[in-house]
Amino acid sequence: MLGYITLGTNNLAQAAAFYDALAKELGASRTMETEKFIAWGAPKSANVFLIKPADGNAATIGNGVMAALQAKDAAQVDRAYKLAMSLGAKDEGPPGDRGGGFYAAYFRDPDGNKLNVFHFG
Numbered sequence: 001m002l003g004y005i006t007l008g009t010n011n012l013a014q015a016a017a018f019y020d021a022l023a024k025e026l027g028a029s030r031t032m033e034t035e036k037f038i039a040w041g042a043p044k045s046a047n048v049f050l051i052k053p054a055d056g057n058a059a060t061i062g063n064g065v066m067a068a069l070q071a072k073d074a075a076q077v078d079r080a081y082k083l084a085m086s087l088g089a090k091d092e093g094p095p096g097d098r099g100g101g102f103y104a105a106y107f108r109d110p111d112g113n114k115l116n117v118f119h120f121g
Contacts, residue, residue: 004039004047004049006049007111008061010058016050017087018087019048022083023048025080026080028041029041032049036052038050048067061113066106068118069115077095077117080105084115089108090108102118104117
């Protein structure tokens with residue numbers, strides 16, 4: 001149902017390095033790019049757009065807003081979390097079983113956007 005999600009950034013170049021590395025770990029790559037935004041995705045998946053706000057104001061984070069990125073297995077969740085931490089992410093919950101076969105890690109990107117990497121099954 002989800003087509004894409006857009007996250008704001010105040011430093012597109014810095015954020016691009018973070019998302020290029022994370023996308024590579026998750027088997028995705030850049031799908032679109034302009035001077036104002038970059039999108040990442042994989043075949044048959046939703047895209048993540050990183051964009052400078054169109055109104056010219058500073059990007060801010062939404063309280064309660066989170067983008068969840070699907071991993072192929074728990075080991076990939078672990079690697080993605082470790083990679084994100086090495087790229088300057090802020091921990092919001094280390095990898096672990098959250099119940100019912102849901103294995104996830106939570107962190108914030110350098111702009112403060114909350115992300116989750118998960119595997120269900």
